[in-house]
Amino acid sequence: MRQSSTLFLLSGTALVTALFFASAPNAATPEAKPAQEEVTFEAENVGSFAGAFLAARTADVDHDYETAITLYRKALEFDPANIEIRERLMISLLLNGQFEDGLAEAEALKEDEAVERITTIVRGLDAIRDGRFDEAKTLVAYKGPNDLDRLTQTLIGAWADVGAGKGKQAMDTIAKMSGPDWFKVFTDYHLGAMAIEMGEPGTARDHLTAAITSQEAVATAPDTFMRAVMALARLEAAEGNKQKALDAISVGDGMISNYAPLKALRESIENGETPEQQISDAADGAAAVLFSVGAALNRQGSEDMVSLYLQLSHSIDQDSADTLILLGGIAEKLEQPERAIGYYEQVPEDSPMRRISELQLGLALAGTDKVEDAREHLKELIASDPSDLRSYLAYGSVLSDAKDYEAMAANYDKAVEVIGPVAGPGDWTIYFQRGIAYERLKKWEQAEPNFLKALELNAEQPQVLNYLGYSWVDMNRNLEDGLDMIRRAVELRPDDGYVVDSLGWAYYRMGRFEDAVTELERAVQLRAGDATINDHLGDAYWRVGRKLEAVYQWNRALISEGEDVNREQINEKIKEGLPPLDPTATTADKSPAEPAAPAPAPAQPDKKS
Template sequence: MRQSLALRLISGTAVALLLSLSPGMVASAQTETAPATEGETFDPGIVDTFSGAFLAGRVADAERDYDIAIPLYKKALALAPGDVEIRERLMIALFMNGDFDEGVKFANDLKNDVAVERVTTVARGLDAIRSREFTTAENILKYQGPNDLDRLMNSLLVAWTKVGAGEGKKALAMVEGLEGPDWYGIFKRYNAGVIALLTGDTDAARRNLNEAVTDREGGATAPDTFVRAVMSLAALEAKQGNKQKALDAIAAGDALVGNFAPFKALRDHISKGEPVEPVVTSATEGAAGVLFSIGGALNRDGAEETVTLYLQLAHALEPKSADTLILLGGLAEKLERPERAIGFYKQVPETSPMRRISELQLGLTLAETGKVEEARKHLKSLIDSDPSDIRSYLAYGSVLSEAKDYAAMADNYDKAVGVIGPKPSRGDWSVFFQRGIAYERLKQWEKAEPNFRKALELNPDQPQVLNYLGYSWVDMNRNLTEGLEMIRKAVELRPDDGYIVDSLGWAYFRMSRFDEAVTELERAAELKAGDATINDHLGDAYWRVGRKLEATYQWKRALASDPEKDQVAKIQAKIDKGLPPLAEDAAKAAPEADPEPPRTEADKKS
């Protein structure tokens, strides 16, 4: 279901325009003048030719640096006012940057341009909704084309224009009667439910929202829409005085989306009998929710620009939507624009139940930008403000781990375990895992091992824990059979994780099973071709099986792949002299030697 949805949801020409970038033009632009990366400064005013402004603008555009791309495109447009492609690119960049008011002016000018028709249509329709010109919006947004996603999105937006125009019953009938592929289901039911709530049809609202909440496949495909359905149903039941039904709705949400902070906040409000605000209170918010829901469903690797566009349009309609801001922040991080991410996280309203999530993400992102001390203070203050929130310890621990302050990391997780108490849940495995890592790095294995075992007791099939404990045993020449089986199981669970496959290959190497080591390390090198450690390991394995020329080649690749500083001299020595005789090498790998910690893809960011 997920794969077919991904293939069918991507809309055509507008998305193609977003990043259609000629490599030749990029090279030319970089030769003439290259925009700066985030954190550096670049003055677009130094560019004084059309080609320079246009090509440098495209480079900045490709790097998602819209603050630079926009003035460059404007300069190019000033020099060539009739250039339609520049107008198209400038409009898209403005929308991607959140400059909706300026972008929609270009959308009105380009409304007959087929290359960007989808973008201009939606933007113009949303602008009319924002101005409460609902009849105009409906006329703009009517869709007769063949694309399933476009038909769903425009139909739902048209339904919300009818709500705004006071035709709630027609809107409800329209959404409930909407025909399309099976994946329409959760989008239809959620929107029908909240439309019914706004129009006072409690029975229709309860029926549609219940169907959305029980749609597990739809919830897995569109978790953001599922979450909103759960919260809307809980709010409805709470308002009707059905406290237990409201709590049951949240429990259904927990079963699919565990440890979600807004669920916890909502549960607390309902348990205390406090009033609960509905998720959607107006047609404008409902229309924004359509863009948010579809953007959230599309949110996967490779679709970041499309998702950003939808979310920025949703943000223009509902600027204070916490979930939109947090999702935009996450996308900015993924696109390596951490300063933009921080800006989004800071906009989340203090009264929002999602504020704490934004604060946690803010702390982690500060650390990524090099502001480690500021991040530590920020996250420590979050722990102090709510010592019961385990997520705060995990976020703080992640920063401490990155800073290699393992003593503080161990102390942090000791406190977290104290908060968890004697009856940890399955979801607490990561606390024990991270505490084990801290003690392992402090060379206190007698404290580390029980934590790894506890993590596995709570979550027996967790590949990171299986890999770490199994590898550590093999590296210390202990429990070799059990350790190797753990790593094999981790590989079975995560066969495409180059780091875990590397662990298996290196375990074979440590056990002098060199042919098997070569097989696994070659596969790891295919999965993570540019990783210095994997290339180094593969070189060692090649050397032991007599493939010395290939070994030297792999070591040189490792040296060219930005290895850790303390490994550079060791790798160079192997290039110069090869590995020592096997008996001598085995002596160096005695249990008391400092073991090399295993790695996984997930370890890169906790």
């Protein structure tokens, strides 16, 4: 299936899910309080503990924290001593950004071993925030077997020592901490930040340099890597080493392109300024620990854990733009665009990430069905800085969702003009999206060169390999080259159901039906509930004589997601089956169902492949 994924390690999701309850809620809202009057009215009409509990759990699963909190409190009116309900209430409060209320529950639950990992961190953060550093160190002391918890709580405890004036002790604690290899980027960054606080630039330089020259740092924790780059650049600028500061920035730019804060930092240093460090005290350090770990966990399926860490970080560092943007991104993943907008609007006006937040806000507006508002917002951003390619990507995404491919193509034509005659490796996305626009307009002569240009800039990009290979096979052109491209895309993205579907459908188009069944069965497992994949598998089953299973898959396609499948055609297949193959044909008898429109990359910076 031609599907372009949206650009927007450590295993730890059990902290919220397995540790507390089976279906924990996800990202929180910063300020928006949806339908509070209606929520209160509904809670007042709940007449039993069971009713309140079940309704609260439903709201929990739907990530509707306002409702969940109200209903858990209602349940506690019926059963004030119910510890499980109070645990769930505490988690919902924290995930909803209500730290003070969550803290009150954490104090009430401080003897509850089931939620000890959360209550100790919450209470420790409160102590650091209030300057009770020795108490904080005692609260977060960890002796358990979990590496992630040990890293988190040891680092927070070390920052408490820094706050208490025991910087050397803090650094010794971290230096002596043993653990897996992925600890190092976190420990080096925080050791460097602590050394800066203690006025030891040489020591700080050594640790920060180690953090940014580690081959695993970007893969393990890209956000912490970038914070280390910027901390080192600021340190060198403060020491009067302008060129070394710019060299550090170049290291970061070489690994993660178009990162707005790095661009702003470069401009500041080039102008002879000495920007302040992001961490200025123990509270900032503790917030940075939680950000570092939460950001590293930010993978599909880990939203619960990530939201919790980021909300705790946000509670003591409310101006951190990268934390707000990550929280907004999680809200968008959970299809909560209004919540996302609330986060993006909180990014400080003077932050170098403000433009990123404005771009993401435009995308979120489209998610609330305010498509015209989104278009106008993003067009204004393009006009304010026509050289910013991220603006074209964000606007192109909205146009793609609206299926306005003429405007989408014109948008990317302008972006290519901005790039000029010499494109860089990071520009592949612009050409890829322009190719998609022209392909959807059925202008293959204009689409194909853009896909080829994207591959010239990034030869191992699985999205492009998949899209171009699928298109060639679909059109019965360059069959072997197209198949090789899709195979390579599958090697690069073995768990991507859309890419595996492409391989299965390529085999189908080439008449290799048994191979098609093998790959399409795997695609269905990877991407359950996609109508196009179910439809493809049904066709493959029919061709290998598994006709009952074919009808079953076609029926599944009718009730699955995928607005672009031809439901009339599927109903006809259910009724009549597929026509016999033409024995003289070199490929299968029919074209695939029109694939779903791609979702081009939003404005977030992407790691260079």
